[in-house]
Amino acid sequence: MNESVYALEIKNLFKTYSSGTQALTDVSLFVPAGGFYALLGPNGAGKTTMIGIITGLVRKTSGSVAVFGCDIDTDAEKAKAHIGLVGQEVNFNPFEKPIDIVVNQAGYYGIPRSVALPRAKKLLQDLGLGDKMEERSFALSGGMKRRLMIARGLIHEPRFLILDEPTSGVDVELRRSMWEYLRTLTVKGLTILLTTHYLDEAEQLASRVAIINKGAIVVDGTMSEILALHDESEQRADGFRGGKLEEVFIQLTTETV
Ligand SMILES: Nc1ncnc2c1ncn2[C@@H]1O[C@H](COP(=O)(O)OP(=O)(O)O)[C@@H](O)[C@H]1O
Ligand SMILES: [Mg+2]
Numbered sequence: 001m002n003e004s005v006y007a008l009e010i011k012n013l014f015k016t017y018s019s020g021t022q023a024l025t026d027v028s029l030f031v032p033a034g035g036f037y038a039l040l041g042p043n044g045a046g047k048t049t050m051i052g053i054i055t056g057l058v059r060k061t062s063g064s065v066a067v068f069g070c071d072i073d074t075d076a077e078k079a080k081a082h083i084g085l086v087g088q089e090v091n092f093n094p095f096e097k098p099i100d101i102v103v104n105q106a107g108y109y110g111i112p113r114s115v116a117l118p119r120a121k122k123l124l125q126d127l128g129l130g131d132k133m134e135e136r137s138f139a140l141s142g143g144m145k146r147r148l149m150i151a152r153g154l155i156h157e158p159r160f161l162i163l164d165e166p167t168s169g170v171d172v173e174l175r176r177s178m179w180e181y182l183r184t185l186t187v188k189g190l191t192i193l194l195t196t197h198y199l200d201e202a203e204q205l206a207s208r209v210a211i212i213n214k215g216a217i218v219v220d221g222t223m224s225e226i227l228a229l230h231d232e233s234e235q236r237a238d239g240f241r242g243g244k245l246e247e248v249f250i251q252l253t254t255e256t257v
Helices: 047-054 076-082 100-108 113-126 144-155 173-185 199-204 223-227 244-253
Strands: 006-016 021-034 035-040 062-067 082-087 162-166 191-195 208-213 216-222
Touching: 006 047, 006 191, 021 035, 021 047, 021 191, 021 208, 021 216, 035 173, 035 199, 047 062, 047 162, 047 191, 062 076, 076 082, 082 144, 082 223, 100 113, 100 144, 113 144, 144 162, 144 173, 162 173, 173 191, 199 244, 208 223, 208 244, 216 223, 216 244, 223 244
Parallel strands: 035 191, 035 208, 082 162, 162 191
Antiparallel strands: 006 021, 006 062, 208 216
């Protein structure tokens, strides 16, 4: 009834912070269900603001947001239940153990401890933290902290996972295994929206992409549509790949003077 083919529908979203900063200007974005969607943009473009609004942490100025057809204003509880968030900043209590951090999170969604405990153990194991579950979280490496946040974001089995710069500070090997794991979840039907500075990762993972600059979407479409914007005349098509998205990104987000 309420079902939407879109994991996320954003219409005419505006955000002006009380400081006067206009962080989002008439943003509309549609994320189809399934797979990876990359939201890319330079620092300060408005990505985290947008994610804050979707997840109910930031109040929008105007516009509408729906998650799987559930409006974040009129159907907030359902919308929130659909979303898992892995925020840009590490924000768990470092004196708690990973297992407690994940199980306690389940409590916010009304999941009984008897259900949450085995689920949390499985998630932590799957994310390579099986032998760290009972240790104090401050002892975890940067990459482990990120993976703990992913486990926490998945404990209520959301259909839509939002990852805000999940691999910043994570080494290459770990990044790869993290994406492999997340890919297995998308195969099972999870939709993932991610922001990242690693454009090569975005290019390999995402089937759709939007580029935001100074609070406005400058382009969005399938990855192949976006890559087709690449100006081949500037560089010989000699098989060099992986930098293509980066070049499109730079073309679209750099000021021309
Ligand atoms: N809490 C806040 N109060 C005032 N301005 C903010 C706040 N959070 C972000 N901004 C401003 O909003 C703009 C967008 O920031 P942000 O959404 O964090 O961008 P991104 O995540 O793309 O780097 C920036 O100009 C930033 O300084
Ligand atoms: Mg940000």
